Amino acid sequence: xxxxxxxxxxxxxxxxxxxxxxxxxxxxxxxxxxxxxxxxxxxxxxxxxxxxxxxxxxxxxxxxxxxxxxxxxxxxxxxxxxxxxxxxxxxxxxxxxxxxxxxxxxxxxxxxxxxxxxxxxxxxxxxxxxxxxxxxxxxxxxxxxxxxxxxxxxxxxxxxxxxxxxxxxxxxxxxxxxxxxxxxxxxxxxxxxxxxxxxxxxxxxxxxxxxxxxxxxxxxxxxxxxxxxxxxxxxxxxxxxxxxxxxxxxxxxxxxxxxxxxxxxxxxxxxxxxxxxxxxxxxxxxxxxxxxxxxxxxxxxxxxxxxxxxxxxxxxxxxxxxxxxxxxxxxxxxxxxxxxxxxxxxxxxxxxxxxxxxxxxxxxxxxxxxxxxxxxxxxxxxxxxxxxxxxxxxxxxxxxxxxxxxxxxxxxxxxxxxxxxxxxxxxxxxxxxxxxxxxxxxxxxxxxxxxxxxxxxxxxxxxxxxxxxxxxxxxxxxxxxxxxxxxxxxxxxxxxxxxxxxxxxxxxxxxxxxxxxxxxxxxxxxxxxxxxxxxxxxxxxxxxxxx
Numbered sequence: 001x002x003x004x005x006x007x008x009x010x011x012x013x014x015x016x017x018x019x020x021x022x023x024x025x026x027x028x029x030x031x032x033x034x035x036x037x038x039x040x041x042x043x044x045x046x047x048x049x050x051x052x053x054x055x056x057x058x059x060x061x062x063x064x065x066x067x068x069x070x071x072x073x074x075x076x077x078x079x080x081x082x083x084x085x086x087x088x089x090x091x092x093x094x095x096x097x098x099x100x101x102x103x104x105x106x107x108x109x110x111x112x113x114x115x116x117x118x119x120x121x122x123x124x125x126x127x128x129x130x131x132x133x134x135x136x137x138x139x140x141x142x143x144x145x146x147x148x149x150x151x152x153x154x155x156x157x158x159x160x161x162x163x164x165x166x167x168x169x170x171x172x173x174x175x176x177x178x179x180x181x182x183x184x185x186x187x188x189x190x191x192x193x194x195x196x197x198x199x200x201x202x203x204x205x206x207x208x209x210x211x212x213x214x215x216x217x218x219x220x221x222x223x224x225x226x227x228x229x230x231x232x233x234x235x236x237x238x239x240x241x242x243x244x245x246x247x248x249x250x251x252x253x254x255x256x257x258x259x260x261x262x263x264x265x266x267x268x269x270x271x272x273x274x275x276x277x278x279x280x281x282x283x284x285x286x287x288x289x290x291x292x293x294x295x296x297x298x299x300x301x302x303x304x305x306x307x308x309x310x311x312x313x314x315x316x317x318x319x320x321x322x323x324x325x326x327x328x329x330x331x332x333x334x335x336x337x338x339x340x341x342x343x344x345x346x347x348x349x350x351x352x353x354x355x356x357x358x359x360x361x362x363x364x365x366x367x368x369x370x371x372x373x374x375x376x377x378x379x380x381x382x383x384x385x386x387x388x389x390x391x392x393x394x395x396x397x398x399x400x401x402x403x404x405x406x407x408x409x410x411x412x413x414x415x416x417x418x419x420x421x422x423x424x425x426x427x428x429x430x431x432x433x434x435x436x437x438x439x440x441x442x443x444x445x446x447x448x449x450x451x452x453x454x455x456x457x458x459x460x461x462x463x464x465x466x467x468x469x470x471x472x473x474x475x476x477x478x479x480x481x482x483x484x485x486x487x488x489x490x491x492x493x494x495x496x497x498x499x500x501x502x503x504x505x506x507x508x509x510x511x512x513x514x515x516x517x518x519x520x521x522x523x524x525x526x527x528x529x530x531x532x533x534x535x536x537x538x539x540x541x542x543x544x545x546x547x
Contacts, residue, residue: 009239016232023225025216034211041204048197051190058183058190065176065183072176076169079162097148104141107134206272298324299332305444308496393430400435401422402471403464410463410470414493417442420463437464458485459494468503469517476506483513 093212260329275286301324350356411420418441426433437449439460449457462482469477483491495515503505509516517523522540529535 006239009235010209012036013232013236016228018238020225020229023221025217027201027222030211030214033051034208034215037204037207037211041201041208044197044200048194048201051194051197053531055187055190058187061511062180062183065180069176072169072172076166076173079166079169083159083162083166086155090152090159093148093151093155097145097152100141104145106509107137107141107380119444135532295327295329297327299327300324302335348525349448389431396430399471403467405475406470407464407467410466411439411460413497414459414463414490415439415441420460422464444547455485455490459490462494466501469501476508477501478508478510480510481512482509483511488515491515 076472139234156338199228278284278286278289284292387478407420407422411418418439420437420439423436423438424430424433424434437460439449439452441452441456449460453462465479465482483494486494490515492515498507498509498516499519509520511517518541526534526540527537
């Protein structure tokens with residue numbers, strides 16, 4: 001009774017958790033503030049260092065600019081001196097040019113005077129020596145004039161170039177002076193920024209000391225809170241384990257009560273169903289049924305089934321009939337299962353069983369008659385098949401013998417000195433037997449057709465075909481290029497056989513051989529005219545010869 005309740009313990013635990021979370025939050029805020037101050041201090045130091053670096057770079061650039069400005073001033077002075085020398089050269093060249101022009105004018109006047117003073121024998125023609133001297137002096141004067149003009153042009157170009165370069169150097173000097181003024185201003189600004197950065201760094205150091213003290217205090221608070229939290233966690237774990245045990249026990253008891261209630265409900269439903277079934281099936285009140293057929297009543301024996309033999313007598317004494325027995329539930333359930341199986345084997349009562357039996361009997365009689373008819377038809381068909389097989393065997397045997405006899409004669413004519421015959425693969429069964437052709441041309445020992453040449457195989461096939469024609473003649477025969485692979489000798493032998501066949505039958509032969517065309521009565525061909533249209537051409541050779 002003196003122990004605190006579960007709610008109080010839980011409230012204390014929640015309060016400790018909230019205090020611990022607040023301490024953690026405060027510690028996190030202090031850490032964030034310290035990290036921000038450190039980052040600000042580092043940034044200030046980097047800014048100071050960057051300002052110093054930029055100041056050094058500016059000083060270096062300023063020194064470089066001063067040096068470059070001195071070089072540019074020296075170049076400007078040298079350019080001015082060069083410009084003055086070029087001006088003097090230009091003035092001297094101009095004076096020389098003027099003197100050359102005066103000399104040229106004087107020479108032209110002398111040339112004119114010389115032409116006026118020329119005698120009548122040579123009007124307008126000066127002396128050759130004078131002319132040559134004057135021409136040479138003119139050439140020299142022109143060359144001097146050309147050189148003077150080139151020198152003047154060159155001096156002017158150099159003057160303009162030096163003037164442009166001087167202007168560019170002046171502009172560069174002005175830009176350098178302005179850049180130097182800007183560099184001085186930047187250096188002063190960076191000095192002021194360095195003073196501010198040092199002040200910020202001092203403030204950051206002060207703030208860092210305060211933050212370190214705050215962090216130490218927060219660490220002490222956190223250690224105390226961690227210790228208190230550990231104790232609270234242990235108590236909470238103990239209480240939670242006890243609460244789980246009590247919850248498991250409560251669930252077990254609740255399940256047991258629920259199962260009992262369900263079982264009672266099922267029993268009530270089963271009793272109600274049995275009572276309803278007793279009323280519907282037997283029409284007896286449940287109480288009356290229990291009074292008359294309850295477990296306290298004797299169970300009468302089962303009556304013998306129809307057709308069962310009575311129990312045999314023992315030593316001439318008849319068997320005693322079964323007597324009612326006391327109610328035993330296991331035995332009665334066993335009797336019930338036996339009776340249910342017997343009832344299931346009997347099946348349901350079919351009132352149409354007699355009609356169905358008569359219909360099935362009539363159908364059985366009809367099918368028996370049909371079966372006898374089928375058996376008789378099968379016997380008749382087998383007799384007909386046997387007669388047909390015998391007839392086919394006789395006809396095939398006769399045809400094979402005639403064809404084999406004719407083949408030997410035809411082969412001997414087509415292959416003089418050779419030997420050929422037809423052989424059955426299964427002489428005992430003429431209906432399924434195959435036929436093999438054995439051919440041995442003169443001078444060869446081979447019998448298989450695959451070992452013969454193309455012409456020999458073609459001639460052997462023609463021999464078999466002609467043998468079939470002779471064994472079983474026909475009114476006409478159609479042959480398509482049967483002599484295409486034959487040489488002249490074998491073609492002559494085949495033509496003799498065709499002459500013999502045409503005496504009793506009509507031959508239609510498709511061929512490209514001229515010798516075969518020569519023995520024909522009529523020729524038919526397809527020709528293409530000049531306009532590309534084909535036409536059939538026919539010609540009777542026998543009538544033309546007779547005419």
